[in-house]
Amino acid sequence: MMFRRQALRRLEAPEELDDVVRLATVPGWLLTVALLVAVGTAGAWAVWGTVDRTIRAAGVLVHSNGVSGVDATFSGQIVKVWTSANVRITKGTPVYSARRANGTVETVGAPWDAYVVGMAVSEGRLVQPGTRIAEMERLDTPGDALQAVVFFPASSAPLLRPGNTVAVTAPAAPSTVFGTMVGEVTEVGAFPETPESLRAFLGSGPDVPGLLAGGSVVRVVVPLHTDPASPSGLRWTKASPPFQLNSTSQITAVFTIAREHPITWLLG
Template identity: 35%
Template sequence: MRFRFKALQRMREPDELDTPTLLAAPRGWVALFVVMITMTGALLWVFTGRLPISVDAPGLLTMPGGTGLVQSPYAGVVQEVLAKPADTVTQGQPLARVEDASGRARVVSSPFTGQVVGFPVDKGQVVHPGTTVASVERTDANAGTGGGNDRDAMVAMVFVPAPRAAGLRPGQSVDLSVSTAPAGTFGLLRGRIESVSPYSLTSEAVSGLVGGDLAAHTYAGSSPPRLVVVRLLRTADTPTGFVWTSASGPPGRLSTQVSVTATINLGHQTPFNLLLGR
């Protein structure tokens, strides 16, 4: 039987019982310390970290009175249209003339002052009682804020699904992404909650605020919403006259009847509470 020289040499050497045993290389200890520090930091963050809580919801810029529907109380054929979109009308001003079945001319007048934003009927169209003749953005609700067509009285009406509206209170800050002013270029419009409706709105109520059933579907969604009125923060340092997250916001003035996406800031919570669903 032949043995290798090294094997025979090892057999002649006594056991080195006094030699210390290396359990882990220095590189392994460094990795262990890194893992322990990372886990400790993560644990501290879970209990002391702060995560922002916010609610996102659709809305639009409008005047405090919203958009009202002017409906015909008569059945007949439209003989004359007396206004068009963008016209300013006053309470009692005729908007259309309707000839009824007896040949009598009937006048459909605006029940409030405002600006016409939609006129869905035209000459020769048959209408029935309850047919919408015009959509008018009301300005008669601005008596204490400048009145008339003062754009400074503009507010944002935000429609928040009822299940997500429980924590909303007047005074909470709101950031608004305006569809006509890209947030990546001009920033977000700033505001604060002025009021929160105590009850959910019906589809008819939403239609009455935004000017029709078609627009109401955009804001109502699948869950009955609650109306949150956001007062825009004012400043003289931007072209719009309102506060933006950017230095100056967009050039020129803002228009009403513009859709927005609101982010309502509710505060902060720790990741631990978030995991527990608190």
């Protein structure tokens, strides 16, 4: 009967809506330890960790001699064009045939093993000595490996030093699959490039106005690490593509100009 009376009293009592309910909380010391660990880790990283400071610039893959013009050596009319742009040819490969004034037809071959950057004539055109026939890049110079020539913003050029590491990517070989080519800066141009100097070095292939769209640039030479066993002849950070990259291929180069401690950002 005693339990019955207690139960009846509870039913008659009003709801205890204003009672304070204590929730389970994380111990204060645990929060303090976690905060100290986080601050200590961030502080250690800021003092001893490093972050690469990089600058991105556009360029091309070329051989050291750049692009040379092949000009006509006699007067005549072009009767046959034997080659086209964006192909590799060997020394002596027919380039064009022209009919001289006396009616004889003479065929002119490539002066060296070369990559044909562009053809400047078509069949039926009259040419004179000195008329530009083609633009070619010589490929048979001993030790002349493919290298990156990058057109770096002139305003940032004082930050470059020989030996700066450069990671190079090419649209033809996606970096997600093949990684990047790697090289080091060996030469930084002393004077800004002009449209004329760029055209003389690159020929008519690359987009010269696009290279100058961001302002003055200087020419930076970046020899790339080679790999004779690689199909491309170059070393890649992941895997070599199963083909050779063409001369004057467009590239993007990322220059590592400094490795900084984050603490210096706070100290100015």
